[in-house]
Amino acid sequence: MEQGFTEWVILEYCQIIRDIGRDNLILTSLPSGTTDQDIPRPLRELGLVWTTKEVNEYVDVSKSKLCLLDPRAETDLQPLDKESFDYFIFGGILGDHPPRDRTSELKKKLECETRRLGNLQMTTDTAVRTTKMILEGTPFEKIEFIDYPEIRFSKHEATEMPFRYVLDENKEPILPAGMLDLIKKDSEKTLDDFF
Numbered sequence: 001m002e003q004g005f006t007e008w009v010i011l012e013y014c015q016i017i018r019d020i021g022r023d024n025l026i027l028t029s030l031p032s033g034t035t036d037q038d039i040p041r042p043l044r045e046l047g048l049v050w051t052t053k054e055v056n057e058y059v060d061v062s063k064s065k066l067c068l069l070d071p072r073a074e075t076d077l078q079p080l081d082k083e084s085f086d087y088f089i090f091g092g093i094l095g096d097h098p099p100r101d102r103t104s105e106l107k108k109k110l111e112c113e114t115r116r117l118g119n120l121q122m123t124t125d126t127a128v129r130t131t132k133m134i135l136e137g138t139p140f141e142k143i144e145f146i147d148y149p150e151i152r153f154s155k156h157e158a159t160e161m162p163f164r165y166v167l168d169e170n171k172e173p174i175l176p177a178g179m180l181d182l183i184k185k186d187s188e189k190t191l192d193d194f195f
């Protein structure tokens with residue numbers, strides 16, 4: 001994963017824990033020497049499970065089947081993949097626009113099977129949400145998404161998010177709790193830097 005916990009990453013991981021449950025997320029590959037005190041409080045309070053080990057040290061790869069979610073994979077994830085894999089691995093990598101294929105670093109390390117979630121980059125929490133929906137039986141084609149939504153704060157202020165998001169029942173993109181405020185704060189900072 002990225003060095004350090006940015007505010008953005010903390011909000012995403014908190015949301016992932018809320019969405020899939022603390023027993024279903026393991027944050028691996030934290031820098032050696034990491035202690036509980038280095039884990040941001042919101043994540044500690046939600047019971048984040050973490051390790052400094054790499055995935056393939058933490059998981060017995062001779063007994064478990066791993067699947068890396070990779071935007072460059074040739075095969076899309078299908079509901080039946082639930083039967084084939086024990087662990088799904090996501091890069092704790094912030095999205096860059098355009099994507100720089102940093103997930104491939106994980107691919108080289110892990111040498112496991114890979115699956116794609118369509119051809120557009122998602123935020124990590126969206127990738128986890130989509131994977132859960134597919135493994136619970138909803139094929140990718142049936143999930144409603146929005147690509148590059150514009151987040152509008154006022155008549156004059158808006159930011160385009162260069163990712164694909166799942167839509168909620170009100171046809172709004174699902175973002176981690178607190179993310180709208182953070183995006184607004186960041187956009188105000190950028191404006192302050194400008195003036």
Ligand code: SAM
Nearest residue numbers: 069070071090091095099100101102103117122
């Ligand atoms: N910019 C990174 C890259 O080019 O590889 C992707 C970062 S993405 C925000 C974080 C993680 O979400 C990826 O490492 C991958 O595991 C997962 N992910 C995002 N979009 C995906 C897609 N369309 N298909 C498969 N996995 C995806």
